Amino acid sequence: MFPMRWKCGCSYDGTDYSGWQTQDGPLSIQQVVEECLSEIFKKDTKAIGSGRTDAGVHAMEQVFHFDFEWKHDPGSLVEAMRSLLPDTVTPLFVQKVEDDFHARFSAVSKWYQYRIYLGQATALENRYSWSLYGDLALEAMAKATSLLEGTHDFGAFAANRGIEYKTTVRKMFRSEMLQEKDFLLLNFQADGFMYKMVRSFAGTLANVGLRRLSLDAFHELLKSAERTPMVFVAPAKGLFLKKVFY
CATH class of the missing domain: 3.30.70.580 (Pseudouridine synthase I, catalytic domain, N-terminal subdomain)
Known part of the structure; x- marks a missing residue:
């Protein structure tokens, strides 16, 4: 049997x-x-x-x-x-x-959330979020986040660890920034993600918020599909796999 x-x-x-x-x-x-x-x-x-x-x-x-x-x-x-x-x-x-179900290959999309704490997180929240300080340009961050929605070549946000991807094009079904009290919640749902891609989104969006990268420069970075030193990888502790869709 x-x-x-x-x-x-x-x-x-x-x-x-x-x-x-x-x-x-x-x-x-x-x-x-x-x-x-x-x-x-x-x-x-x-x-x-x-x-x-x-x-x-x-x-x-x-x-x-x-x-x-x-x-x-x-x-x-x-x-x-x-x-x-x-x-x-x-x-x-x-x-x-069914016998042909596969946890990886049957998935049609995944939803990741990155949690940013505005200011100094408490000892408990510090384990599950990344603290950012200062007067952040939240409107620019939100606009930059929305630019990621749609089908793009996300090569600029794929960290290199010797992987040769067949393509760095992905379809982003949802890319949004929400604020809930002291948290910024960055939500990304796509048909696939590359190595450290979401953390690269979060870190680079933080650079926009900290005014180290303009909204126009972020847009040009996305369109270029070329990784630069302005792409920063945010700490792992703020990232959650929220749901896998089949």
């Missing part, structure tokens, strides 16, 4: 992890999840995620799939996972899916 395919969602505090994907060195979220599933099923079990999140990045809803002939209620599997996973990783749901 072939194993069933299951889709699972989880949230996590990525502060103390090397990211989602297992690699040599520090502990990853994937490793923790696979160890949990393997303990429950008494068999090595692979968890395939919707994509990587970098070291220190958080998730409100990461999605992964795994294969196993689970004959009990999905809710009981969630409870079993919750009892074994550390407090920094929380299972959200488990559901049966």
Whole structure:
């Protein structure tokens, strides 16, 4: 009998992890999840995620799939996972899916949010946001954020780690900046993201807010698709994977 395919969602505090994907060195979220599933099923079990999140990045809803002939209620599997996973990783749901479902390749878009705290964040908020000080040009930041919406070559915002992309063109369905009390929330939903792309957005938009980069210069940077020293990578701690859409 072939194993069933299951889709699972989880949230996590990525502060103390090397990211989602297992690699040599520090502990990853994937490793923790696979160890949990393997303990429950008494068999090595692979968890395939919707994509990587970098070291220190958080998730409100990461999605992964795994294969196993689970004959009990999905809710009981969630409870079993919750009892074994550390407090920094929380299972959200488990559901049966078709055999051709793939957490990464079946996704049509992802939503990331970057959180900026205006001023000095409290000890608690400092773990999950980036503090910016001073009189920021918020209107210019909001306009620059909106320029990212649509289909563009985002080569200027792709950090280079030896990756050769087939294309750096992506479709940005949503790019907006919202202010909620002391927070700026930068929301980006696209059909795909490149390495450190969202953090490059956030850091460069901060340069606009700090008046180090004009709105026109930001627009020219986007159109050029060429990375320059004005593209700054914001700290990982402010970034959240909010949702994966299928």
